[in-house]
Amino acid sequence: MIPRLAFASLIARALTVGMTILAIALSVALFLGVEKIRTGAKASFADTISGTDLIVGARSGSVQLLLYSIFRIGNATNNLTWESYQDIAKRPDVDWIVPISLGDSHRQFRVMGTTPAFFERYKYRSGQSLVVNDGAIIDDLFDAVIGADVAATLGYIVGDPIVVAHGLASFTEHDDQPFRVSGILEKTGTPVDRTVIVGLRAIEAIHVDWQGGGQIQGQSTPADALRRMELEPQAVTAALLGVKGRLKVFGLQRSINEYAQEPLLAILPGVALQELWQIVGIAETALIGVSAMVVITALIGMMATIFSSLNERRREMAIFRAMGARPRVIVGLLVLEAIVMATLGALLGLGLLYVGLTIGQPLIDSAFGLWLPIEPPTLREFWVLLGVVAAGAIVSMVPALRAYRMSLADGMVVRI
Amino acid sequence: MFEVTETLQLEGVGYRWPGRASFELRVPNLTLARSETVLLLGESGSGKSTLLSLICGTIIAGSGRVCVAGTDIAALSAGQRDRFRAEQIGLIFQQFNLLPFASVQDNILLPLRFAPERRNRLDDPKQETARLCHDLGLPVGVMSAKAGALSVGQQQRVAAARALIGMPPLIIADEPTSSLDAATQATFLKLLFAQSRAHGTTLLMVSHDARLSSQFDRVIHMTDIAQTTRGTA
Known part of the structure; x- marks a missing residue:
């Protein structure tokens, strides 16, 4: 019942929640896209020569x-x-x-x-x-x-x-x-x-x-x-x-x-390519860093959204409290909400990545000679998505703790 | 459930709000018997809200005892108090009682989620929800409607159903009729009385409207039972 209410509450705020999910999705798609291009470039680099001993x-x-x-x-x-x-x-x-x-x-x-x-x-x-x-x-x-x-x-x-x-x-x-x-x-x-x-x-x-x-x-x-x-x-x-x-x-x-x-x-061409990639590869670390920052920005955006929703939802919290919900239920609700948003964002981002790959694959190949394979998500990508959801949950603890304190102070006598 | 004659008993209760604006409430004695309907009259600022918070256990008295259904709530931990409130007290607010995005059924069933004993008293909570909706004169099919889509009068009836479900010993209604017009007000009170009498529930209603007095077993004035002191800190 509580998860159902959390969903209903999210749907009631569809516009802001949708925007938040979209921001997370885009950042996740960017991060995974950069990963794809990076691994693709690395593979393509190693593919420059083969069959020569x-x-x-x-x-x-x-x-x-x-x-x-x-x-x-x-x-x-x-x-x-x-x-x-x-x-x-x-x-x-x-x-x-x-x-x-x-x-x-x-x-x-x-x-x-x-x-x-x-x-x-x-x-x-x-x-x-x-x-x-x-x-x-x-x-x-x-x-x-x-x-x-x-x-x-x-x-x-x-x-x-x-x-x-x-x-x-x-x-x-x-x-x-x-x-x-x-x-x-x-x-x-x-x-x-x-x-x-x-x-x-x-x-x-x-x-x-x-x-x-x-x-x-x-x-x-x-x-x-x-x-x-x-x-x-x-x-x-x-x-x-x-x-x-x-x-x-x-x-x-x-x-x-x-x-x-x-x-x-x-x-040996393969060994020399490895040595060369170690030099070229410094740029990849920078790229990863930048796209990770974009993901963090989107998650902070989500935190801001939850923060700004707290005031208008004081009544909702008070009703939960009056019905006997402990303050930790309130915290749980907000964290659950963030997990739902982050999960939807991560999955949508994965979807966007595949749409982008399908559209971009021939274009990137003809423009840069870089062939990005369309494959099922790798274990690494799975961990990235899980990391985004976990980070979303952790980030939401900040507004959740504020709601916790608010609901303790408000009790059930808020009149708005 | 153990038998007690007093559903609610306050003895020598004193409470001082923390913070800058010093405000102190004293309630030497207030007792509500089982099945009693009591109207508590008081002007705004007379300490009604503080009193209700004390009874509900969201704040704890600095001195004295607050007993609900024979239990001193100060003896309970914070978590136990939340559970106790869910089990023992049905609450109806002035307005905005419901989660507007949730269905009427979910709103009514919400307290049972936190009160397993209240839930266990019912064979079929959904059927009980339907019965309460019917008895409170809500239209057929209202259960699956979003609470926010209902009229204010209907919302207050849903709130009454939520307070009544699972037969808690005490129902506290904080000016539940103030946002209703006269006709709706009368119907609402009639239905609420009928249901709480049918269940043997004690009803404590807070209002500033003395015209309602005739319908209650007993009328008490805030000024008679409590002293408030205001001063500068």
Whole structure:
């Protein structure tokens, strides 16, 4: 009977109670949404590369190697010589190896030279392969495949010419050897979206007439002559590598790290991603903090609502007291009320989260390449919801104790 | 239930309100017999509310004894007093007696929630609710209506039903008719008297309206039974 009366009392104040529940719901939805995005971003970050056992490059730091080879952030301090590359490729433990050569750019996007095997071997988001959305992968020496962001930002379609600039943010362009967009990749949510991919031989071809960072005066080899040339690189920036059997990864890593002819570094992508996330992850703590503050604000709002309702409900309390209710029944009523509001708010917030996810999922995926899975609530989310309800109950103790004192003082002789 | 002839007995009761405005109430002797209907007349500020609070046990006398149905309420703990009030006293206020958002039935049954003995006296509380509503002249089907939707006269009858349910030995009515017009007032009192007589309940009604006097067994004046002193602290 008492819970029924509490419900009836809440329904009688539907507007203010509804607003309070809505505020809690929105804050809970925000908190859970931030959690979703955070875990989604973390997973997506870890999904940037998969299926590659080792990344090999010149000796530097593991995070640096990961940053320039996969995220195209920063530069390699040194290269991996072609001899070393071929030496490693010939090892019996190596299943496959894909070279990548960086250094040139097109507008704000990096140009990466590689072999056709890259399209086969590069995997992201637990084993997904790159898909050509339009056109075809590299066939001719001067073919370029561009990522989805490159195509969208620069408005390129298949067949458009591309002039590669020498170096990064440079004014010297390889305008004597223009490329042609042969294919556009589907959005992946990885740095590939922002990359212009050309053949490894093409990187050599555009540098044939160049020496020491500048074009040799008056020298320009015709494209057809270049196509006939044996274009073997001197060095590559890094290499992605797959091992025959997981157990051989560490042995191969150690032997590359101890490579005598050249200082090299081989890293496990997963481990390096973890290290990198520890740096990037500081922002997530801030986000969590901010959304937790929003939840606290909503709960304080509820406390204010209960406080302001106390005066108009003095009569209600007095009737309960006159009927023989102990003051602790009054406290119980108010706490129960707060628990009901917080529970409804938490559940509504969960509902809002799923509605938001359903609507936002494709939009977020296409805009940020972040795929937020729609799954049943996790245990962690359950604890968050329970925490909100518990915090609501605790917060309501403040007005409840005031009502307790009021009802003790008023007794049953309030006349309003 | 043990038999006592006095439903209510106050002896040498003194009470001083705490706080700045010093106000002291003294009631040397007040006794209400079983089944008696008593009208207590007094002007506002004569200490009626304080007296009712003393009888209901929401405040405790500084000196003297307040006995309800043979029990000295000062001897009870706060929690026991709340339970005791629920068991022994039915209350009707001047107005705004009911929880407006709750149904008439829930309003009437509310005191039973805190008074198990009163509840156990009834075989079927819902049926008793229906009977009281019928006897108090409330329309059929009123039980499920929201109390706030009723007219003031009807609300006072619901309050009377709530006070009567489970037959408490004492009913205290604090100016229950002051918000009613003359015709409704007369009907209400007639019904209340009929029901409290039928149950052998003692009725203490507080009012400032001496015209009601003829209907009661006994009329007492606040000035005759109590002394109040006011002073500056």
